[in-house]
Amino acid sequence: MARILITSALPYINGIKHLGNLVGSMLPADVYARFMRARGHEVAFVCATDEHGTPAELAAAAAGQEIAAYCAEQHEVQKAACEGFGLSFDVFGRSSSPANRELTQHFAQRLEENGYIEAREESQVYSPADGRFLPDRYVEGTCPNCGFERARGDQCDNCGKLLDPTDLIDPYSAISGSRDVELRETRHLYLLQSKLEPEVRAWVDAHPHWPQLTRSIAYKWLDEGLRDRSITRDLDWGIPVPREGFEGKVFYVWFDAPIEYIAATKEMDSDGWEAWWRTDQGADDVSYVQFMGKDNVAFHTVSFPCTLLGSKEPWKTVDTLKSLNWLTWYGGKFSTSQGRGIFMDQALEIMPADTWRWYLMANAPESDDTAFTLEAFTGAVNKDLADVLGNLVNRVTRFASSRFDGVVPEGGAPGEAEEALFVELDRRIPAYTEQLERMEFRKAFAELRAIWAAGNEYLQAAAPWTSFKTDKDRAAASVRTGLNLVRLLAELSAPVIPFTAHKMLAVFGIEDAPSWPQGEARALLDRLPHGAAFTAPDVLFRKVEDEQLAEWAERFGAPR
């Protein structure tokens, strides 16, 4: 048994997440966590809401709420949506927690003691009308390069030129529109990443098995030379900087957010958390896997490691990164701010969690951005889930109920059709297992689908409805194999469709969390006690009708 630490990128607090966010980190992490638990490993699956930063303050203001109350409420909203999707976090914490405050301040102190922190004076754009300093992107104005009038302070959206807020002509606040903006002096703490470059490079060098994309991003930052990075902000909401002269300032959200991975573990287990995170406290044998979107890779391969390595304390660092591309809404962007696409709460209103889980994971954006369309979703639900899997379970259990009195029949022995099934499963199950281990989700679930289809092929070949008329033992052996197959498929499918797997196991009164099938198909397909009663389940997946699809397309504004 191994110990597996799994973190999902933290969903930001400013509103419920859409399907793209879900499949970008939380869902694949959940599938992996469930798979690893089923294999008998000890898993800590950690997630949390990321609650600090300017966008959170603005979202709270827009909602007319105090920031703390807003975050508390949105945390519960996101937590409920995650539960609805069956995301099996061992903890879903908050980056605003006392644990994170304590740890973030601890890291800052250690970094300072080690000479990696320096206070620097600088001037930033301040808006009296808003009563706040403005991050670069919240300053807008006319682009000096192309004349575009709504260029942002970090980059012009029209010509793409990278800008500094002071470059803008006629700058104004993007928040209030006020043109009364000025430069003010302020002091901030800088993390001297430049001094940590050798350590970080050596650490990256020590991980040659990271994906090509991950490594190239890390080396790009290293090769350009790590720049010192401001880790504090002039905001009210955040983790206070415990230093004289920094009253009213907080740590930068990107400094404290990854530390929440650790703090959330402490929220989960205030006594045992160090065994996951401190290599001197037992974490040296932990395997740590991070899931994130492609935009997040640099922060996980360079920035956060700077914090950990610079502390000179024995913190656990990531072993394996899984980064995903974007899910797109019909080829365009899902957008939280513009409400474009489908959001987690809406998704659960219209279809069960497992249908989304299956579609999203079987089509996960692993090698490139992938288009989500309602038509493809509907097709996957109807074909893969309703026809291939759901109908298989239905036809087996219904036939067994009507012909064999609702018990697992006795008699007969495996014949030609069964032997062929054994051979196929003994090839496919190890292949599927290996793809899951490698986190090659699309390939894994193509294999799982093929395993479902193998069940239908088997039934077609065995044709117990025919043999029942002439050779009841033959039919009994086939039906018994079919029923065992339902159980086996439940176990194999549980990481991706846990709710359905539970229903399939309940057919045989099995309530325990499924464990991963070990051994040969011949034995796996004869585990149910002969003569044991079972209960045929209701239809597992209802099909989506054309009218329903049209209604959804209308509701969500699907491009046509």
Next chain:
RNA sequence: GGGGGCGUAGCUCAAUGGUUAGAGCUGGCGGCUCAUAACCGCUAGGUUGGGGGUUCGAGUCCCUCCGCCCCUACCA
């Protein structure tokens, strides 16, 4: 501007430089009748974004052009 990635069948995706570029869905044909008009089998479908090059051999390597995505350190 710089760096990285991607572009393959109508759609979503595979393919250590090596036979005739493969799956699933969709379409067409046939079979079965246990089952949610489901299932099983067969089949159709390609100038691998354009052009050039290296090689005995290129979807794969090189150059170039086109298009899309990510990063570029104060959005997170």
